[in-house]
Amino acid sequence: MRTAQHPATRHWRHAVAPGGLPLAGHALLMGRKPLQFLASLPAHGDLVELRLGPRPVYLPCHPELIQQVLVNARVYDTGGPVKEKAKPILGNGLITSDWADHRRQRRLVQPAFHTARIAKYAEVMERECEAESTAWTARRPIDVSHEMLALTARVTARALFSTDMAPHAVAEIQHCLPIVVEGAYRQAIDPTGLLAKLPLAANRGFDDALARLNQLIDRMIDDYKASDDGDRGDVLSALFAAQDDETGGTMSDQEIHDQVMTLLLAGIETTASALTWTWFLLGRNPLAEAALHAEVDEVLGGRAPRYADVPRLAYTQRVFSEALRLFPPAWLFTRTTTETTELGGRRLPPASDVLISPYVLHRDPALFPRPESFDPDRWLPERAKEVTRGSYLPFGGGSRKCIGDVFGMTEATLTLAAIAGRWRMRPIPGTKIRPRPQMSLTAGPLRMIPEPR
Numbered sequence: 001m002r003t004a005q006h007p008a009t010r011h012w013r014h015a016v017a018p019g020g021l022p023l024a025g026h027a028l029l030m031g032r033k034p035l036q037f038l039a040s041l042p043a044h045g046d047l048v049e050l051r052l053g054p055r056p057v058y059l060p061c062h063p064e065l066i067q068q069v070l071v072n073a074r075v076y077d078t079g080g081p082v083k084e085k086a087k088p089i090l091g092n093g094l095i096t097s098d099w100a101d102h103r104r105q106r107r108l109v110q111p112a113f114h115t116a117r118i119a120k121y122a123e124v125m126e127r128e129c130e131a132e133s134t135a136w137t138a139r140r141p142i143d144v145s146h147e148m149l150a151l152t153a154r155v156t157a158r159a160l161f162s163t164d165m166a167p168h169a170v171a172e173i174q175h176c177l178p179i180v181v182e183g184a185y186r187q188a189i190d191p192t193g194l195l196a197k198l199p200l201a202a203n204r205g206f207d208d209a210l211a212r213l214n215q216l217i218d219r220m221i222d223d224y225k226a227s228d229d230g231d232r233g234d235v236l237s238a239l240f241a242a243q244d245d246e247t248g249g250t251m252s253d254q255e256i257h258d259q260v261m262t263l264l265l266a267g268i269e270t271t272a273s274a275l276t277w278t279w280f281l282l283g284r285n286p287l288a289e290a291a292l293h294a295e296v297d298e299v300l301g302g303r304a305p306r307y308a309d310v311p312r313l314a315y316t317q318r319v320f321s322e323a324l325r326l327f328p329p330a331w332l333f334t335r336t337t338t339e340t341t342e343l344g345g346r347r348l349p350p351a352s353d354v355l356i357s358p359y360v361l362h363r364d365p366a367l368f369p370r371p372e373s374f375d376p377d378r379w380l381p382e383r384a385k386e387v388t389r390g391s392y393l394p395f396g397g398g399s400r401k402c403i404g405d406v407f408g409m410t411e412a413t414l415t416l417a418a419i420a421g422r423w424r425m426r427p428i429p430g431t432k433i434r435p436r437p438q439m440s441l442t443a444g445p446l447r448m449i450p451e452p453r
């Protein structure tokens with residue numbers, strides 16, 4: 001285990017990542033096998049420098065250095081080329097805003113995620129999980145990725161907009177979101193920025209899906225304003241009601257639009273990917289699967305799970321936490337320095353890009369013994385306190401920590417319990433699956449067979 005020392009007194013190990021080429025630097029390695037390449041770097045140093053084309057970028061591998069970056073949001077702001085490319089899609093919302101405006105936005109959006117509101121969204125989760133777990137046919141294979149994405153899209157859409165228009169919204173979101181997410185990722189990794197401008201079918205599909213999502217959000221906003229329902233208990237009502245304690249300001253329609261788009265893009269695929277990985281891991285770990293079934297049977301006794309059951313579904317939560325460790329959907333995110341600063345004894349000029357990779361951190365054997373093994377009991381309270389502070393970051397950290405963490409954990413716990421109460425998810429022998437490090441760390445199609453329990 002790594003020991004904590006005062007950052008100023010510590011001797012940090014710097015390294016340049018091996019394998020760089022004269023012009024491309026490490027861009028090819030990053031393009032071909034980003035997970036393997038990045039995960040090999042902590043062995044070289046606490047702060048590793050790599051070059052993506054001409055630009056040096058820095059990967060802090062030690063939890064203390066990562067914390068320094070995450071808690072100092074003014075100096076390490078979100079930024080850089082990836083954020084610029086996201087702005088036409090996400091507008092100016094929580095993910096794309098600069099540090100100063102982010103604080104104001106966060107004060108306005110946070111009330112939509114208070115505990116009392118999560119309890120309300122959980123009613124949607126309960127209903128949708130029940131519908132999902134009763135819709136399957138015994139022994140007919142399903143694509144788990146597809147099912148989990150459809151479920152999290154329904155939950156998020158109905159938590160955002162709880163009106164009669166919800167079924168239409170769900171269908172639009174299910175159709176458009178994967179196209180937008182895929183297109184956004186293609187644009188994010190295109191170093192030339194030209195790809196999006198070419199008259200390709202994929203670009204037309206992306207433009208069409210994005211326009212449809214934008215129209216949908218506008219219609220929901222118009223519908224809310226035209227009705228005099230007041231607080232419907234959904235996210236949209238909370239965004240309209242939000243008032244800044246410090247300034248008394250509220251959000252304009254455009255700002256609400258951008259926050260809704262941000263929540264759709266940040267909340268659906270992430271949770272679905274993590275749930276898919278969870279079923280994959282359970283399929284390969286019969287002991288963990290049996291322990292999950294035992295807990296669900298004991299807590300629920302054959303009925304559907306309710307929000308009030310969540311605290312007692314402790315093993316279920318540990319299973320999900322461990323899946324988030326091995327396959328964190330947000331496998332990589334970035335910060336850009338706004339001024340000259342120093343990280344781990346190294347001077348970083350303004351506009352330096354810093355990569356934060358929960359995937360790398362979570363698989364470092366110095367932080368997690370036997371990192372490759374799926375061991376939900378790492379998260380038993382007595383063992384979890386041995387985990388080095390700051391080494392588990394599935395939801396990020398600092399002021400930009402995921403606003404939907406409790407929403408996502410609640411949704412995942414109810415989903416796992418609802419399905420595990422009815423079905424054993426049998427893997428199909430020979431099924432090959434490899435992590436796809438895209439916008440989130442997805443599993444691709446995963447066929448499994450639901451067997452009645």
Ligand code: HEM
Pocket residue numbers: 078094095106156262263266267268270271274328329330333334393394395396397399400401402403404405407408409
């Ligand atoms: C298991 C599921 C999820 C994971 C692993 C996850 C992960 C993350 C991470 C790592 C960040 C921080 C990114 C950064 O620092 O640059 C983040 C931010 C964010 N997430 Fe999540 N997320 C999940 C679910 C959700 C859900 C369900 C929602 C909304 C309903 C959501 C909405 C957001 C938003 C709006 C941000 C930006 C927050 C800000 O900058 O203030 N996420 N998420």
